[in-house]
Amino acid sequence: MSRVCVSGSAGRMGRAIVSLLKEEGVELGAALEYEGHALLGTDAGVLAGVDAIGLALTADAVAAVAASDVVIDFSAPANTMRLLDLCIKAKKGLVIGTTGLSDEQKTTILKAGASIPVLLSPNMAVGVNALFALVEQAAKMMRDGFDVEISEIHHHFKKDAPSGTAVRLKDIVRDAHATDESQIVYGREGIVGERQTGEIGVHALRGGDVVGEHTVYFFADGERIELTHRATSRIIFARGALRAAKFLSGKPPGSYNMMDVLR
Template identity: 50%
Template sequence: MIKIAVTGAAGRMGGRIITAIKEAQGMELAGACERPGHEMIGQDAGLIAGCGESGVAICGSLEEALKSADVLIDFTFPEVTLANLKVCADLGKTIVIGSTGFTPEQRKEAERYAAKIPVVLAPNMSVGVNACFKLLKEAAQILGDGFDVEIVELHHNKKKDSPSGTAVRMGEVVAEALGRDYNQVANYHREGMCGERTKEEIGMQTVRGGDIVGEHTVYFIGMGERIEISHRAMSRDMFARGAVRAAGWLAGKPAGMYDMQDVLGLK
C-alpha cells in the first residue's frame, strides 16, 4: 500500500488528487496539508474533496502531513514547491511535482534536492500529453526545417504562469529534435512592424479565459500543407490520475530527477 500526502488539499486540484487516490488500487491517503491559517484546517480531507469521509484531517504543517506518508504530491507554485521539496529531502520522503512556472535557477535547485531523494517533476501529468511529446519529437525529425512551428495554448483565467509549462515543454521537445536552442528561438511577442518570421523561430501564443482546463496545439506549417497535433483536457482528473500513477511508480526508485516519460516508459 502506497501512502500519499497531498498539498493544497482544499483546492480544486488537491480535491481531484484525493479523489484519484481513493479510486486507485494500492493507494491510501495518509496526509493532507494546507497553508497555515486556512479555514479548512481540521476538516476531513475526503469530505472537502467530495469523495466521502477519509479519516484524514487537513493540517497546517507539512511535517505533520508526512508523518505516515511515503510520498508527497505537490501541485502548488514553484516557491512553495521548493520549500516542500526541502522538507521531503530532509525527511527522506519521495515527491511528485506538478507545479509549473519554474525558472532555470529554480529547476537547478530542485535537481539538487533530487540528488537525495527520487523526484518526479513534470509540467503535465496527463498520459495523453506525454504521448504528444513523443509524437512531436518524431514529427519534427521527419519534417525537419521545411516547416514553420507555432504553438498555441489556452487555459482558464486563473492561471498565473504564461506560457504554460506544457507549451514550453512542447517547444523544447521540438527544438531539441531540430537541433535548436529553445531559449534562443522561442518567440513570445509579435506586434507592430516586427519583420518577417525567421526560419528557426518557434512561435508561442497564449489565450486565457473562462474555465478552460487546458488546450495545446502545435502547428507544423509548410508550403501547401499543415499538420496539427492537439491535446484538449476535458477535466483535471487526468492530471490527478497521472500524479497518483507517478507516486506508485516512485516506490523503490533511487534518488534522481524523473519525469512522466520515465513513468510511462516512453524514453
C-alpha cells in the same frame, strides 16, 4: 499500499487527487494546506466530494511529510522548494506538478535526485506525454522548410503563461531543430516584419473554464500538420499524479519523469 501527502488539498487539483485515492488504491497520509487557510480542520474526503477519510487539512508540513511515503505537490514554486527541502531531510519521494519554476529551481530539483526519488513533470496526463513523444518525432522529421508555432489555452484562473506544458513542447522542438532560445517569439504585436527562419512562436490564450488545450503546428508551403491535446477534466492529471506517486514509492533516489512511469 502507498501513502501520499497531497499538498494543496483544498485546491482544484488537490481535491481531484483526493477523490481518486480509493479508486487508485492509494492511502492518504496527510492533506496539506498553507498556514491560515480558511478550510484547515475540514475532512479532506468531504472537501473532495467523497466519503469522509478521517484526515483533516493541516498546515503542519513536517508532520505531513513524515506521515507519507510520497508527497504530491501542485502548488507554487516557493512552496515546492520548501517541500523539497523537507522531503530530502525525511528521505521521502516527491512528485512535482508545479509550473512556473525557474531554471535554477528546476536544476535544484533535479540535483535532489541524488538523495531522494523525485519526479518533475509539467503535465501528468498520459495523453499529453504521448503528445510530447509525437512532437519530438515530428520535429525531427520536419526540421527543414517547416515553421513551428505552439498555442495553449487555459482557464482564466491560471497564473503563469505560457503553461509549463507549452514550455516543454517548445523545448522539445527547440532541441530537435537546434534552435537558439533567442529565436523563440512569445506572441507578436505591431510591425514585426517577415517571419524569420528557425523562429518558434509560443502563444497563450486565457478564458472561461478551459482545463487545457495545446497545439503544435508545423507549417510548410502547401501543407500543415497539427498535433493537439485537449483536456476536458482535471481527473486525467490527478490520475497521472497518483500513478507517478505509486511508481516512486519504494524507488531508489533518482530524477524521474512521466515517460519512466509510462514505459
